[in-house]
Amino acid sequence: MLTDAVVRTSTGRVVGQRHAHHDFIDKVKGTMLYAADHQPPGMLHGRVIRSTVPSARIVSIDLGAARDLPGVAAILVADDVPHNSLIVRASGGLGELAIEMPILASDRVRYTGEPIALVAAETQQIADHAAELVVITYDELTGVFDPLGAMEAESPLVHDEGNVLVNWHIARGDAQLGFARADVVVEGEYVTQLVEHAYLEPETGVAWIEDDVVTIRASTQVIEHAVEIARILGLPSNKVRVVAAYMGGGFGGKEDMTVEPFLALLAWSTRRPVRMIWDRQESLAASTKRHPMVMRYKTGATSDGRLTAQQVEIIGDAGAYPYLSARIVFAAAVVACGPYQIADVDVRSLAVFTNNVPTSAFRGFGAMQVTFAYESQMDRLAEALHLDPAELRRRNFLSKGDVIPTGETLQTVVAVGETLDRALARLGELPVPSAPHKVVGRGFACNMQPYGRTIWFRDQASAWLTLQADGSLLIRSGVTDLGAGQAASLCQIASEVLGVPLAMVSVYIGDTALTPPAGGTFATRQLYMSGNATLAAATDLRGRLDPVAAQLLGCAATDLDYVDGRVLAIGGGSLGPELGLSLAELVSECARRGVDTSILTVWHADVGTFDPVLGQGDTFPDYTYGTHATDVEVDTDTGEVKVLRYIAVHDVGRAINPMRVEGQIQGGAMQGIGYALTEEIVLDQGVNNSTLFTNYLIPNASDYPDIEAEVVESGEGRGPFGARGIGEPPIGPSAPALANAITNAIGARPTRLPMTPERVLGLIDTTRGKSWNHK
Amino acid sequence: MSTFEVDLHVNGSRRQLDVKAEETLLDVLHDRMGMSDVRYGCGEGVCGTCTVLIDGDPVSACLLLAVQAAGREITTLRGLEGSAPDGLHPLQRTMLQLGGSQCGFCTPGVILTAVSLGRRNPTATRDEIRHELVGNLCRCTGYTKIIDAIETYLGELGTGTIDAH
Amino acid sequence: MASAPFEYLAPSTFAEAIEALGEYGDAAVILAGGQSLVPMLNLRLVQPGIVIDINGVPNDGPVANGGWLTLPALTRHAEILSDPLVAVAAPMLVDAVHHVGNVRVRNRGTVGGSLAHADPTSEIGAAALCLGGEVVLTAASGSRTVPVDDLFVSYLTTSIAPGELLTELRLPALNGRSGVSFVEMVRRTSDFAIVAVAALVELEADASTVKRASVALSGVSDRPRLADSSLTDELIGQELPYARLRSLGAEIAARFEPPDDVHASASYRLRLIEVLTARALQQAMDRARS
């Protein structure tokens, strides 16, 4: 079984180049077809009817007027769902509850926005009108909206089984002994907010019945949900097909099912095609979000700046249903100490139910929130020790071979120090304030983020490569593409190995019927998994082609070079033409000899186990490290923060396409900046006050400087050609880098996100001995 | 419910169509005329994914009724003429080469807004480009490469390598 | 989401529009730039029986005459930014419009629509108030002129009577020794203001003491508001150090009970009123002196 990347050095002809190819051409032309762009004839329009209250018993649902509306094709409620339950368990956490989530709520709603009924109608307008005519009466129950409150004994229960979904513990050494060895101990509590993915393309899909198979073409990161959809419909798995359209952004928000089960139900019951596009406002109100967390940290160090111990408590707000919360708070626990060597560690991490909108996967997957906490702690510690914050970090960085708190040994180089040095060097001198009422400050933050799924899920991905008679190549992979070039990267990898020009490579992705399983695009796993699968497949294919080519060219199989659609003998072969063979000639010779030029390869990741009682075991395959550094200017009269410079440096092992790597870093850093400074879904007793896009403040083009991205290539990563994943990592360091810079500027530390002007002004006031009633 | 017969001039061609009063230009272009490069993103005029040019000026197609667009010149991204053999408009080419597009959902709006800026102010500075684009949200790129692509394009306009169509 | 059905009428004169308003009464709503109305239609928050689209009414553009700048209701935000007449006669309006929305909003949105919509954060509203503007409201029976201060009644509510159309905004021309400023705090450029302050300062012939001052604010109340003139009048006859402006800002703030919303608390808005008022007055004075 393959668990390590096939070792292959790249020629740098294709891998490592800034190619602009495949889907990117369609994107700049505007010809890319997203999920909303397929309109099968006779298509109906679907809509979800959602709860308007956060916690209630449903007394009645009156569908009469809506059903009578001309043009309404179907209205479905809980009773119409063949198997109205979804259980996400299997994280393996301590005392993890098995909670059923209904597809449509029947008697009880647990959050505002919970789906209750579905409509399909001839036009969107009729569907919307019908939704207005459905009358639902509720018997409201007391809800709980704060995870700390939900942990109290007398709290209302979100689920009868209890309010604590899962409870992780990771421990190594003896934290109390570690604190006893410390000369300095700093403590902090950090609070993060609810945020939305806010991909520009809302949740969207189209479903139809073809050959008695429910076919759903949707904006989804995970086509493997086909199995769950079949279960919901009460059908065998072969009766549901999911096709992933290229996504207008995903960021984790299309990792759980969104429109798919609703579309399937409506198409199945009407036997007609149905399209469903969640309104932006619906997406803001009811789609899953990032976990707000309360994180309590206690960190000890010796006077010479060696970390001795860290104790961490993480409480994540899961909202009303489990989704992926158990895994997310686990990931938070695993990297809660960051890229630092600490012998004595005790981490507890909980996911707690509330009557808030559910939270789930979002780029960073729990590793993001803790970065804000551990990097704030490092600066606090540096201050307490009178040490330069960079120096403190350098003294404690992890290195290859070190053991992390889970007991695992790091297998690849840890180049976080180089990312730090490069980021700080690039910043140069701190600028002077532009006005008397302004102050400037500098901050930076380092992070580590896993890439690849948790090891005990026994991850695998497959790739199917077909070298065709004319020398062109087909790649089929179940990968889904969020927009980061997941498919295009596979082309570059295959092209590199097989010498097929990129224009002669086609890639077909994301179809449970026609492409081999790749396991969803999340957890920064696809370059690692499908990249390795494609590399392995291409290498296997070379294993078949090489002997034939070597014989035809009269050279050793090790002396072959595949380039620009030809195979050459390095240094010239004894037979054949000087220009070698075309791939078409090679394929035709293979056909004559019965050598198959189509190959399906399955690549397996490491396997391992984790002991939740001991809090030790195998967790993630590897990590990506980085540093962001920034200069800010703060208006001390208004609290406004202006970002003057922003540098983001990550070790990606090997850049398959440097342009796309930079793009990931820049985009991730900017999302992180939004998280740090402006973004927040404001809930008031479970009611969402940020459902307009005009009120949910993702960064625009004008408010921030360029993100200056630098790529470190340590050459060591567990992906193809030594690559590390870079999808999620760049989002992590922004908030602590900015928090550290603001602290440096104003002399008081933000511990709550987002760091709004109002909160920053409140902090400035504390330094002046003033206090006022700010939010 | 009133219905109107309208003449829509989209990307140089004309279509006569019956539209309902309340149909937005976005709905008609995307759903009825197959212009998949005009996209729903928010319905509030905030995000910019439904940007089209009306008589050369960017507007939100989600905030314009289709009846209001009758007889006006409507340009979507696909209506931009590319003189190069690859059929790409010069800004499409810089966007492609400099990585200005990731998921691509915002790209048509970004390009149309920038092309219109280039016509009005071909010497726009980087800051002016940024300000012009405040209404074209992008969640993937962090904007740096988009601004690079537009700046490069305007630079080419300035040196006369290309013209602003 | 798709708007509920409605009828549609596109008159080619204001008179026809007014006639239609009379005919359809409550069921009718005027459509100007659509940048506020159409989002509400799209979200089905407004479900009118008929939409009367006034975009077909000819728009001759701004006119300066007899000490007044007249802006027809259909003057688009973008026109304000490019019109040379407005640049000279009402530079504050230009500054204000720079803060309004994005390029698409400015290409469609109108002066009349902004004032009629009466958003409490409206920049155009604050500028029109500060400059002492008036609107012309036209009905079948004739026209009346109303100071902008009397136009805004409360949240999204004006004194425009049923059957009336806002047809013009009129702004008095500025005296040579005046300076204007428009400052705004916003969480994200181009969004609705958290607090915006418009300030006008006219100096005596000595170019140092204040002859007249006026301040208007948005984001501080249920509608754009003028600062109490008894406070701004305190500046008359004075040469003003920044500290004095700050304390005036604090006094002005004390007269408001600003809203609390997802973007800022009432108490933060009070702080902003103090700071931004001082900054706006300072800049207006500096400009008046130069």
Ligand SMILES: Cc1cc2nc3c(=O)[nH]c(=O)nc-3n(C[C@H](O)[C@H](O)[C@H](O)COP(=O)(O)OP(=O)(O)OC[C@H]3O[C@@H](n4cnc5c(N)ncnc54)[C@H](O)[C@@H]3O)c2cc1C
């Ligand atoms: C993304 C976005 C950002 C924005 N940002 C800002 C901002 O920062 N600051 C700001 O001030 N505004 C902002 N706006 C609103 C914009 O300025 C609108 O254009 C303006 O508020 C309304 O003008 P309109 O011409 O579009 O009016 P419409 O939307 O057509 O109409 C608005 C209301 O006024 C009524 N009405 C219109 N004209 C008349 C008339 N002549 N007589 C009587 N009633 C009339 C209509 O019936 C309707 O009730 C923004 C809008 C969007 C979409």
